[in-house]
Amino acid sequence: MRIAIFGANGATGRILTRRALDAGHSVIAVTRHPEQFHITDPKLTMAGADVRDLTAVTAAVEGTDAVLSTLGVTFTMAPVDTYSVGVANIVSAMRTAGVDRLAVVSSTAIADYPGRTDTPFALRVVQPVISSVFGKTLYADMRRMEDIVADSGLNWTIVRPSGLFDLPDVTEYLAGQRDPVGAFTSRTDLADYLLKLAESPESGATVTISTTVDTPSMWQLLRREAFKSA
Template sequence: MKIAVVGATGATGRRVVKHALAQGHFVTAVARSPERLSTADRLSLARGDVLSAGGLTGAFDGVEAVISCIGPEKNLSPGTLMSVGVANILTECKHANVRRFVMQSGIGLSDGRELSWPNRLVVRLSSRIFNAAIIDKAVAERMTQKTDMEWVIVRPVVLADKPAKGRYTAGQSARVAPLIPLSFDDCADCLLRAATDEPNWIGKIVNVGS
């Protein structure tokens, strides 16, 4: 399958690229500085700026699925990276006739109804602390839900640079623990599943964690 990964030099994006190549997919890694990635068979590098209108032109040509791994570096003051970035990604997806779009979001966007009551409190508290990031991601999620492509929104719990477990909980309204870290590799695996498999996830919001 031909997949584009936006934000390919980030912590999650790098892992998505690695997993996709390992599974035999053709990958276009899109980033502001794609040269930070090592070259590999079936890997194409594309320079792109999600905050610039037209900054992704041509990046998705011939691509079947796009995975967005963009996210603010400073959660307390994220600006409009998610809302503007996802809007520009969706515009280029439409131009390139991309079939499926997967957006990495966060568990903080949940209203907590599917979680245990202690975890519901955790999510509500974190949404207040990271209110600016939540608002920005919420706009991006709403735009994604309105697209006429096949879409999946993936909401991981807190992520950490640790070894992959290879098993995790993922699904619509999945009961996850927001404060138990999920490895970037396991999150990447879930994002890739959303892009290449899991037909029951299409048009759904998927929680992923422990």
């Protein structure tokens, strides 16, 4: 397959790019800062493009079989529109280029999951504050992004991870149209699942992904991840 990855220079995007290349796929790595991207491979093409530039986005997706978005924004109380504007351009570009398969990363924090199990007490305390204060504008834009994707008419999947953290290897994660378990998703698991969705999509579905082993505490996650992008 030929896969375009937006947000390729983010923490999840770099893992996803490497896994896709190792699986034998050709990758278009789309980033505003190609000079900071240090993966090299004969099957890799760098596309220096701002997701707000429709012409550049269209050029990046032409000739691809699937598009994966790992766009991420750090927590801020300022207005955020990167997700919605960026994905709107991706959707428009895909229609122009005749590319149908799209998967985007969102977050479980934008929805309530009454059936969630193994929820840490700290998550119940902290998440309302993050969702309504520190991440209010970010999550509002994620919701706008999800609406754009759901109305796109494409073969789409919205992937909602929980608190992102790093592990070296893929675990036996839980994923699909289900309530999340616990409070965490490793970036390696997320990248693995995104690649599976490019190959065998869950079409028109909003899914979750949960890592249930070797997870940090909520306080460790907040210290390490609060100011990182996806």
